[in-house]
Amino acid sequence: MVRYVILGNGSLTLLADSKLNYRELYYPLPIDNHLHESKIGLWVDGKFSWFSDLPIKLNYEEDTLSVTASAEFNGVKVKVKDAVDMAYNILVREISLTTNKETRVFFHWDFHINGNDIGDTALYDPFTSSIIHYKRDKWFMFKCDIPFYQYATGYKETAGYLGTWKDAEDGELSGNPIAQGAVDSVTSIRVSSNTVFYCWLVCGRNYNEVFQKNNYALRKTPRELLRRTENYWKAWLVKARDYDSLVRRSLLIIAAHWQNNGALPAALDTDIMRFNKDTYNYVWHRDAAFAAIALTLYGYQDPIRNLFNFTKPLIFNGFLFQKYTCDGNWGSTWHPWNPRSIPIQEDETALMLYALWVHFSRFTDIDFVKPLYAPFVKKIAEFLVSYRDEETGLPLPSYDLWEERLGTHFFTSLAVYAGLMSAYKFAEFFGDENLKDKYLTAANEVKKGLERFYVGDHFARTIYEDNSIDKTVDASTLFASILGPFDPKDPRVISNRKAVEEKLNINGGIARYENDWYLKQDEKSNAWFITTLWLAQQYILEGNKEKAKKYIDWVISHMLPTGIIPEQVSPKNTYPSVAPLVWSHAEFVKTIYYFKQLG
Numbered sequence: 001m002v003r004y005v006i007l008g009n010g011s012l013t014l015l016a017d018s019k020l021n022y023r024e025l026y027y028p029l030p031i032d033n034h035l036h037e038s039k040i041g042l043w044v045d046g047k048f049s050w051f052s053d054l055p056i057k058l059n060y061e062e063d064t065l066s067v068t069a070s071a072e073f074n075g076v077k078v079k080v081k082d083a084v085d086m087a088y089n090i091l092v093r094e095i096s097l098t099t100n101k102e103t104r105v106f107f108h109w110d111f112h113i114n115g116n117d118i119g120d121t122a123l124y125d126p127f128t129s130s131i132i133h134y135k136r137d138k139w140f141m142f143k144c145d146i147p148f149y150q151y152a153t154g155y156k157e158t159a160g161y162l163g164t165w166k167d168a169e170d171g172e173l174s175g176n177p178i179a180q181g182a183v184d185s186v187t188s189i190r191v192s193s194n195t196v197f198y199c200w201l202v203c204g205r206n207y208n209e210v211f212q213k214n215n216y217a218l219r220k221t222p223r224e225l226l227r228r229t230e231n232y233w234k235a236w237l238v239k240a241r242d243y244d245s246l247v248r249r250s251l252l253i254i255a256a257h258w259q260n261n262g263a264l265p266a267a268l269d270t271d272i273m274r275f276n277k278d279t280y281n282y283v284w285h286r287d288a289a290f291a292a293i294a295l296t297l298y299g300y301q302d303p304i305r306n307l308f309n310f311t312k313p314l315i316f317n318g319f320l321f322q323k324y325t326c327d328g329n330w331g332s333t334w335h336p337w338n339p340r341s342i343p344i345q346e347d348e349t350a351l352m353l354y355a356l357w358v359h360f361s362r363f364t365d366i367d368f369v370k371p372l373y374a375p376f377v378k379k380i381a382e383f384l385v386s387y388r389d390e391e392t393g394l395p396l397p398s399y400d401l402w403e404e405r406l407g408t409h410f411f412t413s414l415a416v417y418a419g420l421m422s423a424y425k426f427a428e429f430f431g432d433e434n435l436k437d438k439y440l441t442a443a444n445e446v447k448k449g450l451e452r453f454y455v456g457d458h459f460a461r462t463i464y465e466d467n468s469i470d471k472t473v474d475a476s477t478l479f480a481s482i483l484g485p486f487d488p489k490d491p492r493v494i495s496n497r498k499a500v501e502e503k504l505n506i507n508g509g510i511a512r513y514e515n516d517w518y519l520k521q522d523e524k525s526n527a528w529f530i531t532t533l534w535l536a537q538q539y540i541l542e543g544n545k546e547k548a549k550k551y552i553d554w555v556i557s558h559m560l561p562t563g564i565i566p567e568q569v570s571p572k573n574t575y576p577s578v579a580p581l582v583w584s585h586a587e588f589v590k591t592i593y594y595f596k597q598l599g
Contacts, residue, residue: 002579003269004058004562005067006253007082010260012089012203015268019052020069020080023270025111027089027138027203029326030265030281032115034138041106043171043188044074044099059562062245063237064230065252067562076103085225086232088213089203092222097195104149105191107199108165110156110184113138117182122153124177128214131185132207141210142187144199145222149190153179198222239299246556247592249563250585251298254291257582258303262310263326264288267567267578280578282323282331285311286401287583289351294586296359297593304359305368311352312376318383319349322403335399346387346398347412350419353380354483357422373430381423381435384416385442392452393445397465401476402512407462410453411476414483417446421484447485453477454492458499461513473503474513475531478538488541497538507571508554510535519568519576526568526576529555533587540594548595555588 003023005016014035015024025035040051057070066083077098084091097103113120113135120135130143131151150173156163164186167173173186189197200222204210217225236255237248258264266287267280288311292304314320314328321344323331335343356377360369369377387396389408395416400409420443427436453459453469461474477496481488504511509527512518516525532551539548558569565588566579 002271002560002564002566002575004560004564004579005060006256006268006564006580007065007067007084007091008256009084009086009089010258012084012091013256013268014084014091016067018058019054019056020058020067020082021052024268025140026268029259029261029263030268031326032113033268033270033281034111034113034115034140036110036112036117037108038110039108039165040080041108041165041168042071042073042076042078043104043106043168044076045101046171047074048169048171049073060249060252061230063248063252064233065256066226066230066233074101075099076101078105081226083226083229086229088216088225090213090217090225091201091203092217092225092229093199093201094223094226095189095195095197095199097191099191099195100193102190102192104171105189106168106186107142107144107188108163108168108184108186109133109140109142109201110163110165111140113140117157119181120183121180122178122183122185124151124153128211130214131187132210133183133185134207137205139204139206139210141202141204141214142185142199143202143214144187144189144197145218146189146191146195146197149188150175151185151187152176153183153185155179156182156184158182200225243298243589243592243596246559246563247589250565250589251295253564253580253585254295254582254589255303257580258291258306259326260306261326261328262303262306262308263324263328264291264303264307264582265326266323266583267581269578269580272578278332280581282325283310284323285320285348285352286345287586289348289355290590291582291586292355293358294590294593296355296362297590299362301359301363301365304355305365308352308356308359308372308376312372315349315376315379318379319344319346319387320352322348322399334403341397341406342387344398345401345403345412346384346395347401347409347415349380350384350412350415353377353384353419354415354422357425360426369426373426377423377426378435381420381427381439384419384423385438388416388442388446389449392449393442394449394452394463395446400462405462405470407464407470409462410450410459410474411461411479413446413450413453414479414485417443417450417485418483420446450480450485458496459492472514473499475500475504475510475528475534476512478531478534481541482534482537488538493538494542497535497542501535504531508551509558509569510551521570521572521574521576524571526570528568529558529565529581529584530587533584533591536591537587537594540591540598543598545595545598548591548598552591552595 022038152173424439459477462470506527511525536551565584567577
């Protein structure tokens with residue numbers, strides 16, 4: 001299932017499905033998902049239901065990272081509001097009940113701490129009247145401001161045990177105080193009249209830390225934590241006050257992914273593991289670069305600066321590898337190592353340099369860029385200059401932005417051109433005359449080499465080592481003008497746009513390329529949000545707002561009701577891949593920014 005909600009503060013991040021069942025909890029970085037599932041149940045006058053079995057109204061509170069879910073069961077109305085505190089690693093929950101019957105609310109937590117259910121402990125702590133789950137240095141304390149009516153810890157996923165969630169369905173809990181191994185827990189609150197109460201989940205490294213944070217929540221009150229968090233995010237959006245609510249929502253969703261150490265994972269929806277037992281929970285610097293550009297356009301600085309500082313020590317001989325974990329280690333890869341080429345996607349390296357120039361040209365923050373000039377700008381630029389074919393001036397083979405084929409690609413070459421032009425502008429700014437000329441010459445050689453890709457009515461996507469040309473129509477060729485080397489009204493650019501629009505249209509959206517196989521569900525390929533937005537950007541550059549709006553409206557019409565934008569949508573309007581995808585949100589806010597600038 002796709003995720004309809006993401007909440008986060010740069011250290012604690014949670015994602016939930018359409019029923020407010022939390023499926024992911026990352027702390028203190030998105031390395032391991034500590035949570036299998038957390039859900040809410042209701043018992044009213046002898047009848048029981050989980051939220052997942054009820055019609056739920058779910059949405060974010062406007063301009064905040066607070067989410068509300070409303071439901072009705074057996075005559076009782078319940079409203080849940082959740083938020084991750086803006087400062088402390090605490091999930092805060094407000095529950096409002098409208099009832100004149102005996103009502104019990106159940107809270108189920110099924111942790112897989114450090115990504116597995118081996119050696120976990122669940123216990124009832126009588127000193128804090130809370131339930132605690134822990135393993136090693138990951139501790140999670142759950143408590144409410146009304147005493148628990150009942151509780152239970154127990155075994156699950158082993159020896160035929162389903163879990164204590166099953167125990168809840170008769171409205172009664174066993175009171176078992178502790179269990180270890182593969183365990184879960186359930187607690188209940190009992191009321192019989194209209195009531196508002198609060199619960200919270202505290203995350204920490206040990207018992208003392210969650211104990212102290214719990215005391216802080218009690219002193220500050222969970223109501224105040226909710227209030228200040230909502231006020232913070234509304235204030236954070238002041239830079240986007242002139243844009244509509246969907247843009248502001250996308251900015252918040254990007255911010256919820258961005259970690260305090262600068263890491264920006266591509267997506268945190270673990271449901272994609274069904275495809276190949278891996279996730280999108282990595283820093284792809286291609287995605288991160290576009291997100292950095294997006295937030296730069298709206299005037300944000302700190303997250304982008306943190307990203308560049310996170311990236312600087314990762315640069316290896318002038319380039320970046322395919323992807324990294326959020327603590328800065330190499331991520332998993334499928335690019336084979338061989339002595340003839342480097343297993344990288346060179347566009348990622350070049351785009352980070354381009355994003356740094358976009359950021360610097362917006363803020364001219366010399367004190368920030370100065371420490372990056374030699375180890376980041378020059379180091380990358382020297383690699384981009386040297387990793388080229390002497391005859392054509394184009395980059396040597398690397399993997400394409402879709403991570404599928406090895407060759408010299410049109411998009412990669414465009415990115416290298418943009419990176420070298422950025423290096424030239426940095427060298428010019430800092431008065432580095434020799435390097436300025438070197439980088440400009442190399443950029444112009446790449447630009448000249450780009451002419452080789454035009455094949456009559458569109459740009460080919462790849463030239464292979466044997467000089468064969470892959471003429472497949474590919475949406476990434478729209479960057480011919482977006483990244484600058486071609487004028488947006490160049491007849492070749494217009495002809496290429498027409499080919500993309502004609503060949504890749506899937507029910508109004510745009511596929512990645514002809515016969516794209518990735519997660520395809522029938523004979524047609526899936527439409528992607530980023531590619532559809534690239535076409536809108538090309539129309540904006542042409543000055544055609546009407547056509548651009550057509551594709552923007554398509555994107556809006558296929559968002560989830562909470563404003564979440566997935567990676568792709570099938571011809572049957574299902575979402576076969578991750579949601580949310582940071583890159584989708586980045587391209588959306590970029591496109592709207594450019595659209596507004598067109599006037």
